[in-house]
Amino acid sequence: MDQLQKAQQRLTNAIIQLLTTDPLSGEVLMMISREIITQGNFSCALRWQNNQLTLVACAEQVNRQRLDDLVNDLRHQALHIIWQHPLRYAQERDRSLVNVACDVAVNQYLTTPPAGTMTLARLEQILHQPLPVQADSQTYLQILRNLDQRQQTRLATELKKSQASTQHQGWYQNGNQLIRQGNLKQVVRQSIHHLTARQRGTLPQAVREILMPTSQHYRLPFRQAFWRLVGQVPSGYQESRARFNRRQPQRLELPGRVTRLVTRLTVFVDQSGSMSNDTLSKVVGMLNELAKQADIEMQVGDFDAQVQTPPKPVNHLAAFERHGGGGTSYQAVFDYLADHNFSRQTPVIIVTDGWGEHKIDDHGYHRVLWLLTSQDHLSVQQPVGQVIRLEEDE
DSSP states (O other): OOHHHHHHHHHHHHHHHHHHHOHHHHHHHHTSEEEEESOOSOSEEEEEETTEEEEEEEHHHHHHSOHHHHHHHHHHHHHHHHTTHHHHTTTOSOHHHHHHHHHHHHHTTOSSOOTTOOOHHHHHHHHTSOOOTTOOHHHHHHHHHTOOHHHHHHHHHHHTTOOHHHHTGGGSOOOOHHHHHHHHHHHHHHHHHTSOHHHHHTSOHHHHHHHSOOOSOEEOTTHHHHHHHHTTOEEEEEEETTSOOSSOTTOTTSOEEEEEEOOEEEEEEETTOSSOHHHHHHHHHHHHHHHHHTTOEEEEEEESSSEEEEEEEGGGOOSOOOOOOSOOOHHHHHHHHHHTTOOTTOOEEEEEOSOSOSOOOOTTOOOEEEEEOSSSOOSSSSOSSEEEEOEEOO
C-alpha cells in the first residue's frame, strides 16, 4: 500500500470512528468530497473547489498522526462546516483575525484542539483579558478588530508560530456565494436527516441553534387549545354573586357557588429543544399572559433526560436559559408528576421540538398540550392530550 492509499484508509477509519462519537460531524464529512495530497504542513483543511467544499488531507501528516488526533482534527473541520465559517468569511480581508476567531469558537467544543490552532485560554493569555465563553466567531472577531496596539503586537507574534492561516487558506477563494450557500445547506440538511432522534437531542445547544434556527416572532394558533386545556377542569367551588344561594334563594345578599376551575398550570420546557433562549422566553411569556387571563398561576420547569428544574411560579424564575444536550425523555415528565402526587386533573403543557422516545406511560395524566417548536412530528406514538405546532408570523 503506497502513501496515498494508506492515508485514504486512515482517513476513512477516522471518519468511521467519528460517526460513533460525534454522529453529526461524521455525517457532515461523509457528505463532502475528499482529496489526498502528498505533502503539506497541515493534517486536514477545507477548500472551495467549483463552489463545492472539499476536505483536503495531507498524506504525510495523516500517516504520521495518532488516530485519535486525526479524529479530533476532523471534528474541528466538521464544526467549521456546521457553523458555515468557510462561507461566512470567504470575502473577509483580515483573514488572520478570522482564522483566530473561528478556531477559538470551534475549539471550545473539542477535548483536545488540533496543534497550531488558537484556543480561548491561549487567546486570553495573549490579550491579558477575559473573553466570553462559547460565543459565536463573529463576537470574537469583533473583539480582535478592536485590540489596542500592544495587544495587536502580541497576537501577531503568536500567529507567526501558527499553521491556521495555511489550514484556512482554501476558504478565501472567489466563487458564487449563492451556489456555495445552497450546496453547504444541503450537506448539513442531509446530515441532520441521517441522525436519529436521540442523536439530535444530544447535540450541544450552540450547534442546535445554528442548525435549526427558529423565528423569534410567533402567533398563537394554540389559543383555543389552551382554553380547552384549562377552561373545563373542576377544582372545587368558589363563591359568586352571579348565582343565587341554592339553600336560601330569597336572600339576595348571600352569594351562590360556582365550580372553580383550575388554579395552576404546569409547563415543562424541553432543555434539548432547538429554540433560542430569547425565543423561548417570549413563548413562556405569552403562555403566562394567557394564564393571567384565565386567572390561574403558571409554574415552569425544564427537563431533558430527567426533570432538571422542578416547576416554579413563573414570576420566581430568572431569565430563562437552557443548557441542553442530555437527550430528551418525555417519560421523565410524567414520572415526576406521579412521584410528586400532582392531581390527574392538572393541565400540563410540554414545550418541545418533538424529538424523544416513541412510547410513554402517562400514569393517567391526560390533560396535556404538546407545544411543538419545530416542523417535525412528535415522536410519541398515540400521545395523550393534543399536539399543537407553533406557527411563525407571515
